[in-house]
Structure formats: C-alpha cells, structure tokens
Amino acid sequence: MTKAEYLAELEKRLGDLSAEERAELLADYEAHFEHGRASGRSDEEIAERLGPPQLVAREIQYQLSVDEARANPTVRRIARAVFAGVGLGLMNVLMLLIPFAIGMLLLAGLFVLAAYLTVSPVLMLVQDGWSVEFLLKLPLAAGLLGLGLIFWVAAVKGITLFVKWMLAILQSNVEKVKEKLK
Amino acid sequence: MKVNGRKLIMIGLVLIGIAVIGNLVMYAIGVSPFNGVKINEERSVSAEGVSRIDVFSNAGDVRVVSGGDEITVKMTGRTERMHKGEYHLSVSEQGGRVVIEASRDLKRKLISIYPDDYDLLVEIPDRLYEQLGISTEIANISAERVRAQHISMQAVHGDIKTAGLAGRIGARTDTGDIRLGVQAITDDIQAESLLGDIKLVTEEKPEKLALEMKTLIGERKVELPGTAIVESDPGVPTVQLSAEAGDIAVSAGR
Numbered sequence: 001m002t003k004a005e006y007l008a009e010l011e012k013r014l015g016d017l018s019a020e021e022r023a024e025l026l027a028d029y030e031a032h033f034e035h036g037r038a039s040g041r042s043d044e045e046i047a048e049r050l051g052p053p054q055l056v057a058r059e060i061q062y063q064l065s066v067d068e069a070r071a072n073p074t075v076r077r078i079a080r081a082v083f084a085g086v087g088l089g090l091m092n093v094l095m096l097l098i099p100f101a102i103g104m105l106l107l108a109g110l111f112v113l114a115a116y117l118t119v120s121p122v123l124m125l126v127q128d129g130w131s132v133e134f135l136l137k138l139p140l141a142a143g144l145l146g147l148g149l150i151f152w153v154a155a156v157k158g159i160t161l162f163v164k165w166m167l168a169i170l171q172s173n174v175e176k177v178k179e180k181l182k
Numbered sequence: 183m184k185v186n187g188r189k190l191i192m193i194g195l196v197l198i199g200i201a202v203i204g205n206l207v208m209y210a211i212g213v214s215p216f217n218g219v220k221i222n223e224e225r226s227v228s229a230e231g232v233s234r235i236d237v238f239s240n241a242g243d244v245r246v247v248s249g250g251d252e253i254t255v256k257m258t259g260r261t262e263r264m265h266k267g268e269y270h271l272s273v274s275e276q277g278g279r280v281v282i283e284a285s286r287d288l289k290r291k292l293i294s295i296y297p298d299d300y301d302l303l304v305e306i307p308d309r310l311y312e313q314l315g316i317s318t319e320i321a322n323i324s325a326e327r328v329r330a331q332h333i334s335m336q337a338v339h340g341d342i343k344t345a346g347l348a349g350r351i352g353a354r355t356d357t358g359d360i361r362l363g364v365q366a367i368t369d370d371i372q373a374e375s376l377l378g379d380i381k382l383v384t385e386e387k388p389e390k391l392a393l394e395m396k397t398l399i400g401e402r403k404v405e406l407p408g409t410a411i412v413e414s415d416p417g418v419p420t421v422q423l424s425a426e427a428g429d430i431a432v433s434a435g436r
Contacts, residue, residue, distance in 0.1 A: 123292035133264040137215050139208065143201025144293075149194035153187040 001047040003033040013057030017064070025060060058087050059177050066174045070167055075159065078166045085173060095173055103162045110155040117148030215295055219266050221259040225273040227280055229253050233312040234279040235304075235330075239321055241286045242300035243340075246316060246325040248308040257284050259300030269300060310349075322358070331369075341378070345436075346385065359428070363436070367391060371421045379428040382421065387434045392420040395430045405433040 001009075007026055014022050029050070036046035050056060062084040069077040082100045085092045116123075121141035128134040208214035229252050237244055242259065257271045268287040273280065284302045291298060299321070306314075306328060314330040316323050318337045325335065327346040334352045335342050341358040344351075350369035353360050359378040362371065366386040373380050379400070387406055392414045395402045404411070414420055423430045 120293055127290075127292045128264070131264075133215075133262075136208065136213055139201045139204025140215055140295075141201075142197045142204070146194040146197025146201065149190045149197070153190050153194075156187065 002043045003030070003037075003046070006033070006043070006047045006050070006053055009053040010057055013054055014060065016061065021064070029056075055088075058084070062088060062177060063174055066170045069170065073163045073167060075163065078163055078170070081170050082166070085170065088177065092173065096169065099169060100166060103166065107155060107158050107162060110151060110158055114148050114151035114155050117144050117151060120144040120148065215262055217263070218260045218296055219263045221257060221261060221266065221269050221300055223257040223269070223271040224255065225271060225282075226252050226254040227273050227275050229280075229307045229309075231278050232275065232280050234315075235282070235306060235311060235313070236279065236315040236317075237282045237284075237302070237304055238317055239284040239302050240288065240319040241298075241321055242284055242302050242318075243322045244284075244302045244304065244316055244318055244324070246304045246306065246314070246323075246328055248306055248327045248329070250305050251307055253280055253282075253307070254305045255282050255284075256303040256305075257300055258303070261296050261298060262294075265298070271302075314349075342373075367419050367421060370419055373422070374424045375428055376426045377428065378425065380423045380425050380430045382423060382432045383436070384432075384434055385436055388419065390415075390418045392418050393432065394420070394422045394424075395432070396422075396424040397426070397428060397430050399427040400425055400429040403429070403431040403433075405431070407434075409434075 007029060010029060011022060011026055014025060017025070032050060033043065033046050036049070037043075041049075062081070065077070065081040065084040069081045079100070082096045085096045121138075121144070124137050124141050125134060128137065205214050205216060209216055232253065235253065237246065242257070253273075255271065255273050257269065259269070261269070268289065270283070270285050270287075272283045275281075282302075282304060284300070286298065286300065308327070309329065311328075311330040313332045313334070314325075314328060315334045315336075316325065317335070318340050320339045321337065322340040323335050323337050323342045325333070325344045325347060329348045332350045332352070333347055335344075335354070336352075337355040337358055339357045340355060342353045342355055342360045342362070344353075344361070345363040346365050347363065348365045348368070351362065351364065351371045351373075353362060353373040355375050355378060357377045358375060360373045360375050360380045362373055362380075362382045364371070364382070364384050367382075367384050367388045371382065373382065384406075387409050390410045390412050391406070393404065393411050395404075412418055421432065423432070
C-alpha cells in the first residue's frame with residue numbers, strides 16, 4: 001500500500017470527524033511516512049508498521065470518544081466510548097462492555113425499585129380504593145415512599161459513581177491502545 | 183429546580199420513622215396490615231359409597247394423602263384481613279362423586295404484604311377408588327400413598343410430585359417438573375410436561391414394560407436393570423413420558 005493509498009483510506013475511515021481534526025491527524029500520519037522514507041523504508045514497510053488504516057481509524061475514534069467523555073462526562077458519551085472500544089477486539093468486550101452492562105443493569109434496577117416504592121401509595125389507592133383498609137395502610141405507604149426517596153437519591157448518586165468508574169476503566173484501556181500505536 | 187439529595191434523604195428517613203412508629207402502634211392495637219389473619223377452613227364428608235374424587239385448586243398447592251375414616255379437607259394460609267373473603271372452599275358429594283374446590287379470587291395485587299397463596303390438604307381413607315382427579319392452575323400438586331384405578335393430575339403452572347401411587351396414572355403440566363413415585367408399574371402411565379423434567383420412580387421393578395420417551399431438548403435415561411423393554415403389547419403396561427424441553431428418566435427405588 002502506497003502512502004497516497006494509505007492516507008486516502010484513512011481519510012475515508014475518519015469521515016465522522018470534523019475537517020480540522022481529520023486534517024490534523026492525516027498530517028501526523030503523513031509525517032510518519034516522510035520520517036520512514038527518510039530512514040530508508042518503503043511505503044509498504046511503513047504502512048505495515050502503522051497497521052491497517054481501518055484499525056488505526058477505529059483506534060483514533062475510540063481515543064477521541066474517550067477524550068470527549070472525559071471532557072464532558074455523561075452516560076451517553078460513556079456508552080459511545082465503550083462501543084467504540086468494543087470494536088477493537090474481544091479483550092475490550094471483556095474489559096469494557098461487561099462492566100458497562102453490569103453497571104447499567106444495576107442502575108436500571110435501582111431506578112425501577114425507587115420508582116415502584118415512590119409510587120406505591122398511589123398503587124395502594126388504586127388497589128384498595130378509598131377505604132378504611134387504605135387509611136390503615138397509610139403509615140406503611142409513608143414508609144415505602146420514604147424508602148423510595150432514599151433509593152432515588154442512591155440511584156442518582158450511583159450514576160455519578162458509575163460514570164467515574166467507567167471513565168477510569170476507559171482511561172486505563174485507552175492508555176494501552178496508545179502504547180500500541182507508538 | 184434542583185432537588186437537594188440530603189433533603190430528600192431526610193424526608194425519607196422522617197417518613198420511615200413515621201411508618202415504623204405508626205405501624206408499631208397499629209400492630210399493638212391489632213389494626214395494622216401486618217396483623218394478618220389466618221385462613222383455616224376445614225370440611226369433611228363421609229367416604230362411604232364414594233368412588234370418585236375430584237380436587238380443583240386455582241392458586242394453592244394441593245397435597246392428597248391417605249388416612250382417616252372420612253374425607254377431610256383443610257385449607258390453610260395467611261392473608262390481610264380485607265382479603266380473607268377472597269378465599270373459598272367447597273366440598274360437595276353427589277352420586278358417589280366428591281368434588282373439592284378451593285380458590286382465591288385472582289385479583290391483580292399491586293402491593294401485597296403476604297404471598298397470597300394457600301395450602302390445601304386432602305385426606306382420603308385408604309382404599310381403592312375408581313377415579314381421583316387433581317387439577318391446579320398456578321400451584322403444585324403432591325399425592326402420597328393413594329390408590330385409584332385412574333389417577334389424573336393436571337397443573338397448568340406447577341410441579342407434580344407423588345409417592346407410592348398405585349393405578350393408571352396421567353400427569354400433565356405446562357411448566358413444571360413431574361416426579362412420579364409409584365408402588366409398581368401395573369397399569370399404563372402417561373406424563374407430559376412442556377417445560378420441565380419428568381422422572382418416574384417405581385418401588386417394584388416390572389418384568390416387562392412398553393416404554394415411550396419423547397423429548398425435544400433433553401436427555402433420556404432408563405435405569406431398570408432386569409426389566410425387559412418391549413414393544414406395546416396388550417398384557418404389558420405402557421409408560422409414555424413426553425417433555426418438550428426437559429430431561430426424562432425412569433428408575434427403580436423410592
């Protein structure tokens with residue numbers, strides 16, 4: 001693969017990035033080729049050392065998505081970074097997708113439980129109607145509502161902790177990818 | 183408006199405190215929802231001249247045992263006071279047929295303190311009946327040491343478990359395991375489960391047996407050393423076991 005072919009393929013694969021980001025990255029890779037040529041290597045050898053442009057593009061997109069998640073951490077950005085990382089291989093599925101899926105399931109369960117407990121007084125009213133039995137259940141309803149509020153706060157706090165935890169995992173994983181690219 | 187987590191926790195703790203104190207006081211004076219009431223219904227009917235017994239239960243586990251001089255039925259459980267009227271038990275006898283019906287009104291419960299099920303114990307005198315039928319909807323069936331020319335058990339969602347049965351036996355469940363313990367295989371036996379394992383255990387090994395075992399997803403296992411497995415024959419009892427997704431086994435023992 002010649003330098004021109006390599007850079008054209010890489011440019012095509014980085015189509016999602018802004019023109020500015022793409023130009024900067026392509027300039028870096030062009031410099032790799034120039035440096036390699038100056039050292040007496042052929043374009044084929046340089047391309048082989050850099051790795052297939054498809055894989056390089058995925059690694060770049062992964063790094064950028066992690067950077068974006070770190071700069072402005074939200075569950076959506078974390079998810080995007082995780083799925084970008086998962087595309088890099090089976091190890092990343094184990095290291096990224098499994099903790100992400102477990103964390104999301106736990107959080108979802110906590111939110112469902114919190115919501116159920118919070119609306120439990122209404123559910124009791126629907127079930128029993130305006131009756132003496134409903135009135136006798138009011139202290140119980142208050143307790144369930146109280147528990148629901150506490151679980152709700154725990155779930156919201158859980159999101160923050162989850163985002164921090166996932167960022168740490170992503171950061172550690174992206175360091176490994178960077179090492180590989182050097 | 184940003185909601186303050188600490189304030190919410192404080193409100194939650196106050197509400198829990200109110201709930202604990204309120205329920206303790208109400209429990210002490212006997213009006214708390216936690217002051218459950220017992221379901222303890224009992225009926226009995228003479229077994230004289232009875233040749234057929236049919237037991238129906240929609241939501242409570244059924245256990246049929248042999249013993250006593252008359253047919254006795256006990257329905258037990260625990261529920262909230264306001265739901266006690268939702269449990270029904272009736273025993274009727276007509277023309278040698280005893281019909282036992284136990285049920286709970288299947289209302290949708292959004293919040294429930296008690297599991298809202300019950301147990302039904304049926305005790306029948308030890309003798310050979312013409313027919314014994316037991317059926318449930320969402321409950322398990324068990325039968326021990328009862329004898330009838332034909333025993334039929336059917337659970338829509340529930341396990342079927344027997345010990346020391348004798349007679350022609352049919353057992354069917356959609357989702358649940360079947361464990362048929364029989365004294366001996368002297369009559370035909372049929373068992374079918376859509377989702378669940380089937381195990382037939384006989385106390386006495388038959389000399390000859392016509393055996394059909396069908397399963398789509400599951401293993402088949404026969405441990406009857408000394409028993410000749412033959413083709414269907416009028417003089418040989420036929421055992422038909424069928425599970426769509428489940429293991430099937432036949433063995434000797436208890």
